[in-house]
Amino acid sequence: MANSASGDSVVDRVVRLIEAFPEGATSLQLTELADRSGLPLSSAHRLVRQLSGHGLLELGAGGNVRLGLRLWELVNRNSPTLALRQAALPFMEDIQQVLNQNVNLAVLEGWEALFVERLSRRGSVANRARIAGRMPVHISSAGLALMAHQSRELQAEYLEQFQDPEGKVTSDVVRHLLAEAAQLGYAQLAGVVDPDTWGIAVPVMNGKRRAVAALGVVVPLAEMRLQALVPALQTAARGIGRQLRD
Amino acid sequence: MANSASGDSVVDRVVRLIEAFPEGATSLQLTELADRSGLPLSSAHRLVRQLSGHGLLELGAGGNVRLGLRLWELVNRNSPTLALRQAALPFMEDIQQVLNQNVNLAVLEGWEALFVERLSRRGSVANRARIAGRMPVHISSAGLALMAHQSRELQAEYLEQFQDPEGKVTSDVVRHLLAEAAQLGYAQLAGVVDPDTWGIAVPVMNGKRRAVAALGVVVPLAEMRLQALVPALQTAARGIGRQLRD
């Protein structure tokens, strides 16, 4: 019973609290939050109250805790992806208009593609790639497009640690996919997420010729027409890259 | 030189750090961040390093600090507005398709409308209502639509404290605007933000008949056709409200 029996700082605890929210869960019971974050109830309670006072969290009736609107506001108005999304949105709208497909934009975070923006195909509701959602590199066209254009070192590191949790894919297969994507200039993947859809993605290069994002579409198998999709995506990706330069 | 000379807790400091980012600024110099947050440089530095370790901030070369992608991810995947936005997006897309106007969705935060989602008019780039941006209630149709359907107490409190920083608008004028919006079921405002545009917004009511959001469009003056716009917005707003009920 001292200052931090568990040996972590206040900052660590605040982070644990925020990270304790399971994906997609907007609200949590205080007790459950304490459990999930591994903090003693009284500590969790005290921290939540403090954070609520600033609006980073919201403490509702009955110990109901949710992320604060104020936090959402602060993060989104100063988002690290702001410039990227602003540059990309007009081009994404073009793609959506012309091809009428689900369009998405992803960046590389660790060994996963993190989707930062998305436009839905008109009329359809289903779209797996949620904003702020992740997909492992080896099963997403966006992930492959991104990884295929990273430095040799990073790719080597990635392949080194690669292991398919389901044991179906070997690192050699992934190596091949990456080589192919690098050579073709786009990545494609059929029916991995959804058996009836294709994913196609191209890298977005910034001024320094680094692949900072991937622009992709998810199309129904029936409408798969590479020769039409790829040039459109590549053109848009170049446009985005040019915007990023200024 | 003790534990917190300024008398605020670690949590307070973390919040100050995050709030120190000026709207729209994605990155900040460490020294400037320390200044803006009012923290001693060494304290700011230590906290930034800790937060960076968890990815909530990112500490780049040369003391360059930005919000972390990890924080963006956590906040957006558990956003308090997630349910609202998911319910609203399909309807917003409908509006965009049918009317081809800038569509936006706002909630009430304090005495301001906070824009949580937005779709741009095809082809146009300009759109003042940025995501995570704010507009005072009395100069935004969304704000008026929201406030007009709040409880009598809240409205009274709002009008009580109201004061136009520019001294042009009196609280009586605002009272009148609110009454009108409440009676008509929609709020309209001409050329306040941009001299050539109209804003029209309708409230979105949840299951408990509380106005939880406002759905609005911004149209060029020339294309202003109330009799077409309002019914479309109201229909969409009802649809959104119905979704929120489940």
Added chain:
DNA sequence: TGGCTTCTTCCATTCAATGGTAGAACGTGC
């Protein structure tokens, strides 16, 4: 090269953070 700014590290001091405990509030079944 010299001077200026900005970043980073160090460490003795001390008070804010901690968490077990107790009690209040809530919900639920009998």
Added chain:
DNA sequence: GCACGTTCTACCATTGAATGGAAGAAGCCA
């Protein structure tokens, strides 16, 4: 309506984590 389990909230003595000035390192520009 009572008793029981659960969850939330408040308290407070203990103590080690947080603090921030100062000095050194690293850039940067003229």
